[in-house]
Amino acid sequence: MAKIGDRIKRTEDRRFLTGAGRYVDDLQLARCTHAYFLRSPHAHARIKSIDVAAAKAAPGVVEIFTGKDVADSKVGSLICGWVVKDKHGQPHKAPAHPAIALDTVRYVGDTVAMVIAETYAQAKDAAEQIAVDYEVLPASIDPVKTLDAGASQVHADVPGNLCYDWELGEKAKVDAAFATAAHVTKLDLVNNRLIPNAMEPRAAAAEYDRGTGNYTLYTTSQNPHVARLVLSAFVLGIPEHKLRVVAPDVGGGFGSKIFIYADETLVVWAAGKIQRAIKWTAERGESFMTDAHGRDHVTHAELAMDKDGKFLAFKVDTIANLGAYLSTFATAVPTYLYATLLAGQYTTPLIYCNVRAAFTNTAPVDAYRGAGRPEATYLVESIVSKAASEMKIDAAELRRRNFIAPDAFPYQTPVALTYDSGNYAPILDQAMQLADYAGAAGRKATAKASGKLRGVGICSYIEACGIAPSAVVGSLGAGVGLWESAELRFNPTGNLQILTGSHSHGQSHETTFAQIVSDKLGIPMDQIEVVHGDTSQVPFGMGTYGSRSLPVGGSAIMKAADKIIAKGKTIAAHLMEASEADIVFEDGTFKVAGTDKAVPLGQAVFAAYVPHNYPSDKLEPGMDENAFYDPSNFTYPSGTQICEVEIDPDTGVVDIVNFVAVDDFGNIVNPMIVEGQVHGGIAQGVGQALLENAVYDKESGQLLSGSYMDYCMPRADNLPSFKLGYQVTPCPHNPLGVKGCGEAGAIAAPAAVMNAVRDALAQVGAQDRIEMPATPRAVWEAIHAQ
């Protein structure tokens, strides 16, 4: 039997290692056509006319749809599912987002026409013959300048390109605290724009069954039930029970596959129109242009301290770029997933945050691994390290002085969240030990003697995961509940299916979920199948994001398992002619306490399906239980990362010489899998800090970083091996005591790396001249700027 805490090898590996995974593009649908989307080459233009006649006559073309066809068909606007109210109580501006642009294109990549042909090559060839007459308009690209008076308007119905002007906290009290401060540290910071780049490009394949009127959409989704809900209730009007959404094997998501895009919307809609199957798979260039991007904040922040470095107050002014249209959860990311995290691990009593969210003629921006929390962490941990440097207090010591004490939990922050648990100092201690923090000064001196600049950076992060208590998010504007569902369905022969509303696209649920049930019910792993990603099999689901699968989805599974045990007890009591109160369940067996009488779970299951001798007066037959779990709070993973870098001042190359991460994820089910999640997250965080940058031309709005030759993905030789450690404070409010581990690496790493880079550059006075990504050129220029 697998136990919680074991390093169980993954169930899913065999199929992926032998080429037997089934991703959307691998599916072969009968008589399948292929779609190609003609996309706008302009950041902002009026479509004066579209002529598709020649393209329609091209070889193999089945149909071509334009914005007018979509509008005539009453396809609804793509939606944003979270209403943020501005500082005056008004809902955010929500301009229409047609699946195909009707008369105006608003970013490079905006959809202009859908070409369907017998082969993909034919569709792509035909698209070249579509004549679009554009009147090119001025574009607003920069998130700060777009808010200036006189900037080109992205949407006629959004004055000043301002989606909302939002605030959290009491400004007057914060200002008053600043007036009493012994020292104020000020920081201007850009959180660079990123492109998620899951290795599997987005894809959609759909078919329509003329006989039943049922649609099936196979798509690269992190949340197929949410996709079904949005497409049914808001966009296409297909009744929910007539639309099946399947997310089979999905090759990474990192947030970008949460959202409901124009592409899959059009594929399922058009499959009904042409009454044939359609498949579309993004080329990587399309992924760069049209996947929702991440981050893209411009911030000014100030931290007030007393003479000992105690944080008195923190104020933050952020402009967040939302792109040309609102993606599905775009509005929540720079508000409720960002400002609520600005307390970090610290007792800062007063915090005020103002966020202005701006439209620009760029791709939509939404949640990307961490979503708001990396932006908050990068800000808090950058300003804390800067403050330490200014106050001449060791960066670790300043953090320690301000940590929330372990006996202060539950801890109410000034930014709405109540931290449930944590113990930050031992994490910092362990990280410092693993990083040999005490020896850093010596290594710095040694490096300097050989002409190199060494630096060490700390990041002590907090995140809010296990998203999320439905009533809380509902009060903040979420359009959905964020519970999770599970069903445990035994078969008469004793094996078990776990049906979960979580979706695995790399997270290893098929292993982890089987492991927790194997531990709980005493069933061997190979007798358990985890089913996910199909709305026709799994009852309901809210999907996977926000490190929620184990804390929320796993909790639903545990609740269902409790119901199985409860039912099994009644059956076992009947079979053993004992009182139910005397039955205990251990190691997969119901026993009468104090006797040697025993009924294995499998026997109780069999009795439930073949109820010849059965407590029919008390129970229905069958052993199939479902549960919905709605968390009572977020979970609060925390940790400290320490990065050490060595910079060659002649080339500007930043070499990561040591990277340590110590995390508190609560209880750990499978350490091997958790470590893998941390490694991957750190790599993405290092990528943001040193390599990755989504760059648009400021005038034309062309995406300059639109391929792997221009957008620098982390490769194996950009990264070191990582040293990991754990501390455990169990989550007090979910049955597994788990907190979630999927995002921590990406949340914390940018600040750890950049604090190290700044520490190194401080030796030449260049610490304030560097932003992410700290590329060799940027570092060299910072060093050599006069």
Place this chain on the structure above:
Amino acid sequence: MTMSVSMSVNGKTVSGNVEARTLLVQFLRENLGLTGTHVGCDTSQCGACVVHVDGISVKSCTLLAVQADGAKVTTIEGLAKSAEQLHPMQEAFRENHGLQCGFCTPGMVMSAIDLVKRHNYEVTEEIVRHGLEGNICRCTGYHNIVKAIVAGASAMKAAGV
């Protein structure tokens, strides 16, 4: 223009008629249904499509199907001896948790095998990290992939493959 092409794939002789512009990866995936070889980019950067052509690792998106006419091609589907017995490098990836979403994995494994052979089964972490420049993974941070390949190299040597 349609052209006929014939090659050995995973030990079987296959042939087909393809447009001249058909890439080897398209021939493998669409004509032969060997969908284990993936397409992750359009600029020959990501390495998800790596296969072996006459024993050498090749990005199958950089080669026209007709260029592989007469060649001996091995894909990820052709590596394991049987459903029970994985190739030592596949086993090393499993043992070391060298994969998460699985999308880059076939290309990683195919590249790794060639990398190990090119270095006569003696690889260090540094050799592996540099040798993997042409394969992008977004999930693992490479930490466990590197471990897997170092372990897989020893296992390949021991198994004589």
